[in-house]
């Protein structure tokens with residue numbers, strides 16, 4: 314469903330994503346982890362067609378991104394790390410705008426908007442986007458994506474800014490969608506989310522994938538938490554000890 318081969322992105326001479334390979338099967342939840350600046354957002358932007366790779370191939374839903382970019386974009390959903398919603402619109406106007414662009418079945422989608430709004434406690438669709446808090450915009454953005462029931466959903470740090478109840482509902486909803494065949498690709502710094510939710514995990518560091526597999530494969534027979542594994546693999550454990558000793 315999601316495939317990347319030899320994917321590379323350079324900004325000038327700086328290699329942000331360095332020759333990575335990824336495969337995510339239909340109906341799986343894939344967690345993409347890595348320290349700040351490792352290349353997660355750059356990868357998501359390439360996989361979703363908003364940033365052209367320097368080299369490499371991307372296939373989503375069996376379609377080559379180079380030749381079928383529009384169809385891919387029509388069938389996927391993307392929740393970016395910063396909610397990008399037009400300030401001058403009211404909440405419901407933004408949802409109508411998205412419905413127009415994607416030419417969705419309005420009756421079905423309107424029902425889903427009601428369900429999702431109730432689930433996330435969104436009772437402010439008549440408010441102007443510019444007057445919404447970060448979390449309120451994030452929830453509007455989530456509704457605008459989930460209401461379309463895309464076949465593949467990319468989420469960059471989806472729980473940031475969400476209150477505990479909304480975050481829990483989002484996690485449960487994503488699991489439910491995956492069990493119905495939706496493919497989910499998410500980045501998170503909250504390792505507990507990755508550990509609990511993801512069927513497979515990849516860790517990227519300085520643009521390279523340094524580990525990939527199920528939690529079981531990553532553990533390799535040892536009884537370690539994902540946090541321990543992550544810090545070991547990204548060689549941050551020693552750093553943390555030294556920093557804490559210095560403070």
Ligand SMILES: Nc1ncnc2c1ncn2[C@@H]1O[C@H](COP(=O)(O)OP(=O)(O)OP(=O)(O)O)[C@@H](O)[C@H]1O
Nearest residue numbers: 324327328329347348349350351352353354355356
């Ligand atoms: N448009 C750009 N021009 C130049 N450098 C960029 C650009 N976008 C990203 N980078 C650099 O590429 C690297 C990877 O950035 P990216 O945003 O993909 O990291 P990330 O893993 O998502 O980090 P974080 O967890 O902090 O969000 C960083 O060093 C960043 O400064």
